[in-house]
Amino acid sequence: MPHFAARAGDHNDRAVQGSWMTAAELASRLKAAPVVVGAPEPALRAMEQQ
Structure with a gap:
């Protein structure tokens, strides 16, 4: 069962969890x-900085 844990365009930490x-x-x-x-x-919080 693979679990992809790396950052992949996530904009909030809840998605990672x-x-x-x-x-x-x-x-x-x-x-x-x-x-x-x-x-x-x-x-990444790139969207919030715009």
């Missing part, structure tokens, strides 16, 4: 361990 929660739930249902791809980083 949500991806981990989704991967954990799917892994639990499929009885598989999540595999983290990338490294978590704070979300």
Whole structure:
């Protein structure tokens, strides 16, 4: 069960947290361990600066 944890155009940190929660739930249902791809980083706030 891959979990993409790297920053990918996220504009808020809640989306980053949500991806981990989704991967954990799917892994639990499929009885598989999540595999983290990338490294978590704070979300970009580029849209707020405009």
